[in-house]
Amino acid sequence: MQRSLERLQLVLLSGFVLIALALGYWQFFRQDDVLARATNPRIAEEARRVVRGKILDRTGKVLAENLPDEDGGNHRTYPVGGMAAVVGYHSGQFGNSGIEAKYDEYLSGTRSADPFERLRDTLYHRPTVGSDVTLTVDARIQQAANDALAGRPGAVVVLDPKTGAVLALASAPTFEPGALDEQWQALLDDPTRPLVNRAVGASYTPGSTFKLVTAAAALDLRLVDPRQKFRCVDPIKIDSLTVDCRNHAHLANVDFREAFAWSCNRTFALTALELGTPKLQLADGLKAPFPWQDALGASANRLEEYARRFMIGRPIPFEIGVEGGQLKGGNAWYPSLLAQTGFGQGEIATTPLHMALVAAAVANGGNVPAPYLTTEITSPSGAVSTQNRGGGVLGRAFEASTAQTLNEMMVLSVDTAYAKPAAIANVKVGGKTGSAEAGPDGSLTHSWFVGYAPADDPRVAIAVIMEHRGSGTDFATPAARSILQRALDVYKR
Amino acid sequence: MMTLGAQPRQARPRWLELMLLVLPVLLLATGLTTISLARGEAPGQREQAIVAALATALFVSHLWLSLRHPHADEVILPTGAMLAALSMVMVARLEPDLATRQAMWVGVGSVAMLGTLTILPSVGWLRRYRYTWAVLGILLVLSTFVFGIDPNGSGARLWLGVGGVYFQPSEILKVLLVIFFAAYLDDYRELLALSNVRVGPFRLPPLPYLAPLLLMLALALGIIVLQRDLGAALLLFGLFLSMLYVASGRAVYVVGGLVLFAGGASLLYRLFSVVKIRVETWLDPWATADTTGYQLVQGLTALSAGGLFGSGLTYGYPRYVPAVHTDFMIAAIGEEIGLAGTLVVVALYVVLIHRGLRVAMLARDSFGALVAAGLTSVVGIQALVILGGTLKLIPLTGVTLPLLSYGGSSVLANFVLLGLLLAVSGEPRRSADAA
Numbered sequence: 034m035q036r037s038l039e040r041l042q043l044v045l046l047s048g049f050v051l052i053a054l055a056l057g058y059w060q061f062f063r064q065d066d067v068l069a070r071a072t073n074p075r076i077a078e079e080a081r082r083v084v085r086g087k088i089l090d091r092t093g094k095v096l097a098e099n100l101p102d103e104d105g106g107n108h109r110t111y112p113v114g115g116m117a118a119v120v121g122y123h124s125g126q127f128g129n130s131g132i133e134a135k136y137d138e139y140l141s142g143t144r145s146a147d148p149f150e151r152l153r154d155t156l157y158h159r160p161t162v163g164s165d166v167t168l169t170v171d172a173r174i175q176q177a178a179n180d181a182l183a184g185r186p187g188a189v190v191v192l193d194p195k196t197g198a199v200l201a202l203a204s205a206p207t208f209e210p211g212a213l214d215e216q217w218q219a220l221l222d223d224p225t226r227p228l229v230n231r232a233v234g235a236s237y238t239p240g241s242t243f244k245l246v247t248a249a250a251a252l253d254l255r256l257v258d259p260r261q262k263f264r265c266v267d268p269i270k271i272d273s274l275t276v277d278c279r280n281h282a283h284l285a286n287v288d289f290r291e292a293f294a295w296s297c298n299r300t301f302a303l304t305a306l307e308l309g310t311p312k313l314q315l316a317d318g319l320k321a322p323f324p325w326q327d328a329l330g331a332s333a334n335r336l337e338e339y340a341r342r343f344m345i346g347r348p349i350p351f352e353i354g355v356e357g358g359q360l361k362g363g364n365a366w367y368p369s370l371l372a373q374t375g376f377g378q379g380e381i382a383t384t385p386l387h388m389a390l391v392a393a394a395v396a397n398g399g400n401v402p403a404p405y406l407t408t409e410i411t412s413p414s415g416a417v418s419t420q421n422r423g424g425g426v427l428g429r430a431f432e433a434s435t436a437q438t439l440n441e442m443m444v445l446s447v448d449t450a451y452a453k454p455a456a457i458a459n460v461k462v463g464g465k466t467g468s469a470e471a472g473p474d475g476s477l478t479h480s481w482f483v484g485y486a487p488a489d490d491p492r493v494a495i496a497v498i499m500e501h502r503g504s505g506t507d508f509a510t511p512a513a514r515s516i517l518q519r520a521l522d523v524y525k526r
Numbered sequence: 527m528m529t530l531g532a533q534p535r536q537a538r539p540r541w542l543e544l545m546l547l548v549l550p551v552l553l554l555a556t557g558l559t560t561i562s563l564a565r566g567e568a569p570g571q572r573e574q575a576i577v578a579a580l581a582t583a584l585f586v587s588h589l590w591l592s593l594r595h596p597h598a599d600e601v602i603l604p605t606g607a608m609l610a611a612l613s614m615v616m617v618a619r620l621e622p623d624l625a626t627r628q629a630m631w632v633g634v635g636s637v638a639m640l641g642t643l644t645i646l647p648s649v650g651w652l653r654r655y656r657y658t659w660a661v662l663g664i665l666l667v668l669s670t671f672v673f674g675i676d677p678n679g680s681g682a683r684l685w686l687g688v689g690g691v692y693f694q695p696s697e698i699l700k701v702l703l704v705i706f707f708a709a710y711l712d713d714y715r716e717l718l719a720l721s722n723v724r725v726g727p728f729r730l731p732p733l734p735y736l737a738p739l740l741l742m743l744a745l746a747l748g749i750i751v752l753q754r755d756l757g758a759a760l761l762l763f764g765l766f767l768s769m770l771y772v773a774s775g776r777a778v779y780v781v782g783g784l785v786l787f788a789g790g791a792s793l794l795y796r797l798f799s800v801v802k803i804r805v806e807t808w809l810d811p812w813a814t815a816d817t818t819g820y821q822l823v824q825g826l827t828a829l830s831a832g833g834l835f836g837s838g839l840t841y842g843y844p845r846y847v848p849a850v851h852t853d854f855m856i857a858a859i860g861e862e863i864g865l866a867g868t869l870v871v872v873a874l875y876v877v878l879i880h881r882g883l884r885v886a887m888l889a890r891d892s893f894g895a896l897v898a899a900g901l902t903s904v905v906g907i908q909a910l911v912i913l914g915g916t917l918k919l920i921p922l923t924g925v926t927l928p929l930l931s932y933g934g935s936s937v938l939a940n941f942v943l944l945g946l947l948l949a950v951s952g953e954p955r956r957s958a959d960a961a
Contacts, residue, residue, distance in 0.1 A: 034895055035887055037775040041768055041899060042883045045906040046876060052910065053872050055917035059829045060865040067830035072815045072823050074846050075831055158564070158841045 079161075080125070081106040086140040086163030088120050088132055090172045091200075091408065096120050097133070097210075111211045113172050115179040118188075118230045119202045119353070119406065122210035127217055131230070132166060132406065133210075135352045139164040139410050139418065146410065146418035164418065167409040169198035177519035178203035181512035187480075187499035188231035188385045189512075191520055194393035194485055194494040196423030197402030200524060201516070202353075202386075204231040233351065236358035236382035237498055240469025241296045241505065242483045243377030245391050245439065248293055250339040251304050252438050253431040256313045259289040259438050263316035269299055274369035276302045276376075280451075289315075293442040294450035296466065298376045305375025306368060308335040325368065333366040336374065342430040343391050343401060345383050349427065352406040358383040378470060389496035390427070392483040395443065395463065396491030399436040401427040444488045452484065454510040457518055461488035464513065466505030477501045480508035486517045493520040538596035543588055546604030550611035551581045557615030557839065564840040576618075576629040580611060583636035590640050595952030599885055602951070605878045606944045609929035610635075610937070612871070616858055617932045619839050620851040624932060631934045635941030642945035649894045649950050656709035660742050663702035666695035667749050674753075684755055685935075696750065696758045697926070697939035700765065700908075701946070703746060704900035707766065710739050711773035712893045718774040754800055757911055757923035763787060764907040765900060772886075772899045808921035821848045825916050829860035829868070836864030851932045853924050856916055871930065872913075879906045885951040894950045901943050904928075 059067065068075070084107060088097040096116045099107040109123050121131015129137050138144040142161035145151060154161050178189035182205035191201040206227045208220055220228050229235055251257045265287050268277035281287060281295035292300035292315070300315055307313045309331025310324050325332060340346065340360045348357045361370060361380040373379035386404060394401045403425035410418040431439075443463030446452040452464035464484025471479055480502040485494040495517055497509040555577045562569040584607055591598055610632050618625035646652070652659070666686075674683030677692045685692045711718070714735050743766050750759045767783040794801045803818050811819035811826070824847040831842060844850050844858035851858070859867045882902030889895035905928045915922035926936040 034772060034775065034892060037772045038883050038887050038895070038899060041772055041903070042880065044768075045879050045883075045903070045910070048906070048910040048914075049872050049876050049879075051919060052913045052917065053869060055914075055919050056829070056860070056865055056868045056872070059826055059917060060832055060860055060868065061834060063826075064830045064833055067827055070812070070827070072812065073827050073831070074824075075827075075843050078843050158838055 077125075080141075082160040083141055084160055084162045085109060085123065086142070086413075087165040088140075089165060089167045090116075090170050090175075091168060091198075092171060093167075094172050096168070096172065097123070109211065111209070114209070115203070115207060116170075116172065116175060117207045117210050118204040118232055119168065119170050119175070119199075120210065121353070122208075122213045124213050124217075126214055130228075131353055132168065136164075136166050136407070136410060140166065144418075145412040146416035147412045147414045150412055150414055150416070162413045164410050164412045166407060167411070168406050169193075169200065169408055169423075170202065170406065171200050171520075171523060173523045174201040174516065174520045175203055177201070177516045179205065179207075181497070181516050182499070185499065185502070186225055186231070187497070187502070187509075188235070189498075189516060190232050190385045190389035190496045191516060192389055192393060192402070192404055192494055193423070193524070194396035194402055194491050197393075197404045197425060198408075198423045199404050199406050200493060200520060202230075202232045202406070204229070204234075230353065231385065231498075233353055233355040233384055233386045236356045236384055237479055237481075237500075238378060238469040238471040239381060239383050239388055240377040240467030240479060240481050241298075241301075242388050242391070242465050242467035242469075242481045242496075243381060243383075244293060244296065244301045244375075245395065245443075245465055245483070246339050246343060246345070247301050247304050247308075247336065247375045248289070248442065249395075249431045249435055249439060250308055250335055251289075251313060253339070253435040254308065254335065256308065256310070257289050257304070257315070259442070262286045262288045265292060265297060265300060265315065265317065267317040269303065269319065271302065271306070271372045272367070272369040274372060276372060290438075290442045290445055291450075293465075294446035294452075296376075296446075296451055301376040302372035303375075305336055305371050306332055308332040329366060329368060329371065333371055336360075336371065339430070342428055343387060343394065344427060345381070345387055349386060349390070349404065351386070351404055355386055356384050358387060377467060385496045385498050388481070388483050388498075389494055392443075392463075392465070392485050392496060393494035394430045395436050395439045396485040396488075396494050397436075398433045399429055399431045401430050403427050440488060443484060447484070447488075451506045452482070452510055454506060455482065455484055455514045455517070457486060457514060457521075460486050460521065462486040462514075462517065463488040463491075464510065466510055468504040468506075471501075477503045478505075480510075481505045482509035482513040484513060484517070486521060493517060493524060495520075536596060537593045540588065540592050540596065540600050543591070543600035543603060546601065547584045547588055547607060549604065550607035551577065551584065553608065554580050554611040554614055557611070558618055560839050561615070561619050564838070572626065573618075576614065576625065579629050579633055580607075580614065583633050587636055587640060590643070591948065591952070595643060595948060597954070598948040598952030599881055601877065601881045602885070602944060602947055605874055605881065606929055606940070609871070609874050609878075612859070613855070613930045613932065613937075615839070616855060616930070617851055619862070620844065620858055621932065624851070627934075628932055628937070631937040632941075634934075635937045638938055639941040639945035639948075642942050643949050643952075646946075646949055649897060649946075649953055650891065652705050652897070653709035653712065653893055656706045659702040660706035663695075663699040663706075664742070664745055664749065667699050667746070667753075670695060670753065671749075684753060692934065694933070694935040696755060697933075697935040698942075699746065700758075700761065700904050701901070701939055701943055703742070703762065704765065704769070704897060704904060706742060707739070707769045708893055708896035708900050711769055712896055715773050715892060718770075718779075719776065751794065754798070755924075756794075756801065756804070757915075757925035760911050760923055761904070761908050761925055764911070765903050768903040768907070769896060769900045773892075773896055804921045804923065808918065811918065821854065822916070822918065822922055824848070825850075825854050825857040826918065828854075828857040829917075832861040832864040832867075834865045836860070836862045836867060838862060849924070852926055853912055853931060854916060855927050855930045855932075856913060859930075875906065875909050875928075878902075882906075882947055885947055889950055890953045894953060898947055898950045901947050904943065905940070 085099045101107045121133040123133040140163040142163040178201045189203040192199045208227045276299045306325035309328035346360045349355045447462045447464045451466045455464045467481030468478040480499040483496045485491040497513045502508045558573040559569045617628040676683045770779045807818045811822040815823040842861035844861045847857045886895045886898035914920040
């Protein structure tokens with residue numbers, strides 16, 4: 034019996050050796066594979082336990098934070114309304130957008146400035162706490178922008194032209210990120226497309242606001258004396274396109290500054306066409322052969338060059354994805370297209386952020402500030418990952434003397450011409466309106482305003498667009514005034 | 527040769543056992559403290575009472591053994607106590623409301639173990655009532671057809687219940703059948719070892735002598751299979767084969783048994799959809815991860831989640847595994863204590879089996895040897911059946927993990943089993959061993 038007992042022992046113990054091997058197989062070798070499967074409820078459990086970091090505005094006001102649930106989990110809340118264009122959303126079902134997407138790794142705690150933080154959390158079995166993200170935006174300025182848009186399709190960008198810090202980034206209509214899961218389908222079906230961030234994610238015909246770029250090119254290339262008066266009454270015909278002077282019908286003789294302030298399409302069509310010539314010929318009485326006939330390629334190159342300096346047609350590096358837009362479509366330049374582009378029509382399309390940077394470059398002595406949204410990412414232990422004090426530049430768009438002239442022109446526009454509704458008592462304001470025609474035929478124009486204040490020492494630059502609303506003067510300009518006023522009240526350095 | 531039973535039972539300190547018994551008490555105390563602290567509480571009176579209860583039960587058992595069975599194996603009780611202590615820790619972790627109940631059952635089990643050791647005049651006394659044990663066991667299981675209930679919604683009415691206390695007769699049946707098999711096989715041991723029937727080149731065992739044995743086995747298996755308690759059926763069949771082999775020393779029985787098993791299994795596969803589902807689930811649990819494969823998949827996932835050292839007590843999610851505090855206890859241990867913990871469990875079973883078979887080898891007579899071998903086989907096979915099922919080595923059939931799973935009848939039966947094992951080992955030795 035001893036032998037059979039020994040054999041029995043051998044069989045039973047072999048069984049346990051197999052068990053030990055199988056344990057090693059599942060607990061060690063197959064670990065990653067089994068845990069990565071959708072059948073593992075721990076992934077969702079751990080995610081639910083993570084206390085996502087806060088998103089704060091420049092004053093420390095909480096824009097997004099997690100509040101505990103009764104069952105030990107927690108959920109994301111957005112205490113300040115109207116911040117969705119900046120903050121974005123965080124949804125278990127539909128992913129992330131905006132800052133929530135850009136800094137998801139930090140917010141969710143998978144990355145941290147303190148490399149030992151996660152290890153400590155794991156060792157002490159503490160739920161992971163994500164890093165906090167502090168933004169450049171000011172909830173109060175954002176509020177003013179939202180109020181000005183009043184929920185109708187449009188966008189506002191407010192930034193500090195010297196640092197590039199974005200103070201407000203509003204898009205209307207918007208959504209409530211805390212209720213995203215319930216409203217998702219309705220938001221997708223909504224024809225006004227509330228999920229699109231119009232401030233950076235939509236390209237618009239810039240209309241007359243683009244005259245800033247055309248003017249900048251002419252001034253920077255010293256093709257025009259801004260104070261030389263010329264007679265500007267007769268419409269001109271370029272191919273089948275007729276461009277007239279109806280915007281300043283009361284003024285027959287203007288100089289370049291006045292033509293800008295009164296937004297003369299004829300002047301800027303000619304400016305664009307003649308950028309490749311040694312001297313702009315803007316006065317009435319032009320006859321064939323026209324000065325641009327041999328210079329079309331050179332003129333187009335120069336306009337393209339100046340547009341490129343503002344990244345028009347290219348995405349701007351930014352925390353939230355920016356549309357590139359375009360200066361023109363795929364076709365080659367032809368005279369009437371170049372002429373139209375000169376006053377912001379034609380095939381050109383650009384985002385409100387791009388146009389805010391054009392105004393900011395004027396306010397910043399010709400340097401295009403690099404826009405940014407995030408000042409700091411701070412881990413729970415206080416380690417700081419990203420620290421942006423601003424002041425970066427995307428490039429130099431034009432010389433300081435050009436900036437000075439453009440500033441003069443924009444102040445003139447606010448003081449005397451179409452941008453008058455932007456005027457603020459005791460503050461010099463520079464601005465340019467735009468009423469951009471953008472199909473369908475018969476629809477109202479996009480109402481644009483770009484500008485900055487105070488003009489003698491600019492602190493805030495702004496771009497406002499209100500879709501299919503009417504003239505820039507009547508809608509975007511007074512809206513910009515109220516936002517600028519609020520920004521100057523609260524944004525002090 | 528000395529007269530059997532003439533060796534005096536002289537009280538003797540069992541130092542090794544006493545020292546080893548400190549470990550399960552320490553394990554329980556640290557385990558319960560860890561759980562309390564992790565939950566943000568200080569260990570309370572309840573935890574202290576549970577630790578005190580285990581310490582008392584073990585110390586009393588130790589004293590009793592020192593007085594009455596001084597020569598009994600000194601490692602078996604501590605090993606069983608380690609498993610029981612780990613069980614108490616895990617139950618406190620998984621089902622805090624059941625912790626006191628489990629502690630109570632361990633207490634009742636210890637009493638039953640000491641009772642077995644005290645009441646039993648000698649191990650040999652058991653063989654006199656071999657048919658009584660077998661019939662009693664079968665009647666108990668049969669009674670579940672009439673009175674059976676299903677308190678935890680497992681889908682099978684395998685329990686008897688009185689006043690909120692549930693009892694699974696198949697847990698006791700296995701111990702009773704060990705005694706019956708041992709008695710019967712011991713009677714016909716010589717005959718079985720011979721082969722007096724020849725068919726061609728094969729020598730066959732004396733089948734007529736085996737008839738009562740096979741009848742009992744068939745009855746037990748039949749009832750259990752009808753109840754869809756496949757794990758218990760597998761356990762009983764394995765037990766029968768291992769005892770038959772130990773008694774006869776002939777592998778031909780095992781081979782024949784395995785052929786029979788294959789035939790029976792394929793028959794069951796055709797007859798019962800439940801068997802078919804179990805096999806399909808075993809082959810690819812992930813295909814039905816939401817339905818029939820759910821338990822297996824969640825068990826494996828919990829084991830993987832634990833990795834080498836586990837998440838730490840209370841920091842895992844083992845409660846996604848159905849029946850994790852009973853049949854799937856290893857998954858919870860794997861998740862929260864890791865491979866380190868599960869290998870310790872395996873090691874404890876290995877020690878228990880090694881010591882159990884050592885008891886069989888040193889037993890005073892062949893009946894005692896067969897009882898010890900049978901009891902050890904029960905523990906070993908049952909652990910292998912459920913561990914193998916949990917680890918996807920074999921199709922999953924539900925049986926408890928001996929001494930680890932929560933459950934009154936399981937704890938009670940296993941402590942009685944340990945008591946019998948100790949009784950066999952405590953019997954005065956043959957002169958050769960007694961020196």
